[in-house]
Amino acid sequence: MRAEAAEAERRFEVREAARGWHRAGAIGDATRAAIEAAYPDDRARLGPVFRVLVFGFAVVAVNALFGLFGLFMAEAFTRSNGVPLLFFGLVLVGATELQVGSLRRAQGGTEAATAFLGLCYLLGGMLWLVESARLGEAAWINLALVLVVVLCAVAAYRWGYMLFAAAAASALFPLLARGPWGRVAWVIVPVALVPALLRGGDSARLPPSHRRSCQAVAVVCLVFLYLAVHLGSWDLGLVEALTGVWRASRAPAPFRPVFAVATALVPVLTLAWGMGAHRRLLINLGLVGLLVSIVTLRFYVHVAPLWVALLVGGASTLGLALALRRYLDSGRGHERHGFTAEPLFADPERRSALEVAASVASLSPAARAVERPGFQGGGGRSGGGGATGTF
Amino acid sequence: MSPDVVAAVRRLGREGTLTPAQSGLLGRVAGDELVSVRAELRLLLYGGVLAVMGGVGVLVQQNLDRLGPVAIAAGLWIAAAAALLWALRQAPPFSWGSAPSTHMAFDYVLLLGVLLTGAALAYTELKFTPLGTSWSHHLLAMSLFAAALAVRGDSRVVAGVALSTFAAWMGVSASPLERAFWFSGDAAGAVRLNAAITGLLFVGLGYGLVRSGRKAHFEPVATHLGWLLVLSAILAGIGDRGAARLGLFVVGAGLAAMAFWRGRFPLFGMGLIAAYIGLSALVVAGVRDAAFGFLWFSATGIAVLVGLLMAQRAMRERA
Numbered sequence: 001m002r003a004e005a006a007e008a009e010r011r012f013e014v015r016e017a018a019r020g021w022h023r024a025g026a027i028g029d030a031t032r033a034a035i036e037a038a039y040p041d042d043r044a045r046l047g048p049v050f051r052v053l054v055f056g057f058a059v060v061a062v063n064a065l066f067g068l069f070g071l072f073m074a075e076a077f078t079r080s081n082g083v084p085l086l087f088f089g090l091v092l093v094g095a096t097e098l099q100v101g102s103l104r105r106a107q108g109g110t111e112a113a114t115a116f117l118g119l120c121y122l123l124g125g126m127l128w129l130v131e132s133a134r135l136g137e138a139a140w141i142n143l144a145l146v147l148v149v150v151l152c153a154v155a156a157y158r159w160g161y162m163l164f165a166a167a168a169a170s171a172l173f174p175l176l177a178r179g180p181w182g183r184v185a186w187v188i189v190p191v192a193l194v195p196a197l198l199r200g201g202d203s204a205r206l207p208p209s210h211r212r213s214c215q216a217v218a219v220v221c222l223v224f225l226y227l228a229v230h231l232g233s234w235d236l237g238l239v240e241a242l243t244g245v246w247r248a249s250r251a252p253a254p255f256r257p258v259f260a261v262a263t264a265l266v267p268v269l270t271l272a273w274g275m276g277a278h279r280r281l282l283i284n285l286g287l288v289g290l291l292v293s294i295v296t297l298r299f300y301v302h303v304a305p306l307w308v309a310l311l312v313g314g315a316s317t318l319g320l321a322l323a324l325r326r327y328l329d330s331g332r333g334h335e336r337h338g339f340t341a342e343p344l345f346a347d348p349e350r351r352s353a354l355e356v357a358a359s360v361a362s363l364s365p366a367a368r369a370v371e372r373p374g375f376q377g378g379g380g381r382s383g384g385g386g387a388t389g390t391f
Numbered sequence: 392m393s394p395d396v397v398a399a400v401r402r403l404g405r406e407g408t409l410t411p412a413q414s415g416l417l418g419r420v421a422g423d424e425l426v427s428v429r430a431e432l433r434l435l436l437y438g439g440v441l442a443v444m445g446g447v448g449v450l451v452q453q454n455l456d457r458l459g460p461v462a463i464a465a466g467l468w469i470a471a472a473a474a475l476l477w478a479l480r481q482a483p484p485f486s487w488g489s490a491p492s493t494h495m496a497f498d499y500v501l502l503l504g505v506l507l508t509g510a511a512l513a514y515t516e517l518k519f520t521p522l523g524t525s526w527s528h529h530l531l532a533m534s535l536f537a538a539a540l541a542v543r544g545d546s547r548v549v550a551g552v553a554l555s556t557f558a559a560w561m562g563v564s565a566s567p568l569e570r571a572f573w574f575s576g577d578a579a580g581a582v583r584l585n586a587a588i589t590g591l592l593f594v595g596l597g598y599g600l601v602r603s604g605r606k607a608h609f610e611p612v613a614t615h616l617g618w619l620l621v622l623s624a625i626l627a628g629i630g631d632r633g634a635a636r637l638g639l640f641v642v643g644a645g646l647a648a649m650a651f652w653r654g655r656f657p658l659f660g661m662g663l664i665a666a667y668i669g670l671s672a673l674v675v676a677g678v679r680d681a682a683f684g685f686l687w688f689s690a691t692g693i694a695v696l697v698g699l700l701m702a703q704r705a706m707r708e709r710a
């Protein structure tokens with residue numbers, strides 16, 4: 001990553017923190033102005049809505065431009081085995097370099113679009129070239145995964161996009177699964193990498209985007225670790241299926257209880273680690289894993305009817321959240337062990353908008369049946385205020 | 392943890408920009424010595440509400456014969472009343488302005504009470520049919536009840552449920568998955584018309600809230616949902632008629648212009664995308680040539696990009 005871009009990121013991080021402090025009333029206008037003067041931002045940035053729009057229209061424009069070239073040079077495209085894709089990809093990579101370099105763009109939409117499309121075209125071109133070499137399916141898949149890992153990792157390192165880092169890590173594990181000890185590798189690699197990645201996520205030597213990339217890769221690693229030890233993945237032979245040899249290399253049946261225990265333990269340990277180290281990332285991941293493990297338990301052991309499980313689970317979750325909030329609130333300064341239920345500097349408006357959108361999307365009742373003109377039907381049945389109408 | 396922010400807090404504290412008290416708290420938060428788990432607790436509460444409602448749905452479906460309709464209806468009404476009573480006891484004093492509750496669980500228990508009331512009402516109507524052929528009016532009653540509670544409890548989440556229940560009474564689902572079905576079926580035209588009318592009603596409601604100064608902070612919920620319904624209704628019809636394409640372009644462009652003028656970014660985005668789809672459908676559908684299509688999308692894509700960058704600059708200068 002360019003040194004000046006890394007420096008701009010560091011300054012922007014401080015400015016964003018100051019914005020949160022100001023919004024929460026922790027600092028006044030004058031203090032915020034002083035902080036912004038001490039940490040100036042020299043990048044051309046856009047707000048979230050404009051950024052998404054610019055990204056979308058840049059993707060449309062670039063792809064249409066490539067389609068236009070492809071239409072006029074269709075025969076040359078086919079004969080050259082993906083070379084035009086490579087060329088177009090390189091042009092887009094150059095455009096990205098220009099934007100993040102001398103044009104000093106960051107979070108502007110266009111540089112993300114050219115970076116994303118450049119990577120896609122480069123990958124497409126390389127895979128086309130590999131395909132023309134007729135290596136065979138297994139070798140082609142392996143090579144494709146290697147290319148995804150390498151290109152995405154280089155792009156994440158160069159431009160600092162967290163999603164590229166996550167994509168590289170996500171391709172690495174299917175690649176490992178294709179080896180002779182796939183499931184073991186899915187356990188060993190995360191166990192070895194995650195502590196280092198989390199340290200990298202806190203390192204002052206790395207720019208913020210690289211720190212976020214480290215955290216994203218750590219999340220991907222932990223997800224694959226959980227998949228490796230999950231009882232359902234063992235029973236389905238999920239990892240082994242990626243080798244193309246279904247259930248070929250699994251350990252003998254006596255090992256099965258180990259997977260049952262690990263399915264329960266990994267989320268609990270992740271949660272405990274997160275609480276001990278004050279890492280929200282691990283806490284959230286542990287909570288999600290715990291939910292999946294509870295669903296898995298219900299799948300394998302029918303301790304109670306589904307409605308009982310849902311009602312008891314829901315009520316327990318509500319009770320647990322209320323008890324935790326009361327416990328934290330009753331501590332000195334509304335905190336205990338370094339945790340608080342106070343909002344601190346989060347943006348309440350953004351959270352509220354997300355909650356409203358989620359409620360409308362997931363809790364909307366089924367619509368009354370509308371009759372077409374001239375039709376005399378009995379109508380439908382539906383619930384209200386979130387009921388689904390399936391009674 | 393953000394080491395850059397930790398270092399900045401130390402530096403700002405040394406230079407006197409931050410007071411010792413400020414730098415103490417801010418430094419602890421930036422260094423993850425003090426972590427807020429409020430978002431996680433809220434997520435747990437929301438998940439709890441969803442699980443309880445899922446359990447209620449399965450309970451009603453699977454135990455109808457065993458428990459009997461009276462027992463199920465009574466159970467639902469008692470649970471709804473308990474949740475609403477708890478919520479109303481925790482409710483902040485009423486105000487036409489913003490009056491958020493001090494209790495973190497308030498919004499979620501109120502939501503649970505509203506959803507349970509909806510389920511109880513729907514179940515009672517289905518089993519005992521007190522409304523007879525006017526059964527669908529229970530949706531209207533439910534939306535008004537939810538709206539009243541949303542205003543009383545100052546809950547935007549419940550306000551969203553009230554609006555989507557009203558839309559359901561109008562025959563329109565606000566759920567994105569169900570909205571996909573507007574595109575086909577015998578009654579698609581009627582559903583689109585209802586959706587457009589409902590959307591306009593919501594936009595009008597949002598305008599009224601702001602004009603009257605009563606619960607003006609609910610306006611974005613009504614206005615965004617309203618415009619989403621209006622634009623989706625027109626978009627659902629562009630495969631059938633050229634008028635719908637022109638309509639989508641005109642309405643989208645109008646919304647984008649109005650939103651640009653007022654600095655409403657999400658509405659500006661919605662309007663711009665709708666206008667672009669409408670215009671592109673008009674032009675490209677008229678000329679069935681692949682080369683022209685590619686030329687159109689590359690040229691207009693670049694033109695919109697330039698326009699967006701200019702618009703953003705103009706908005707920044709105006710601010």
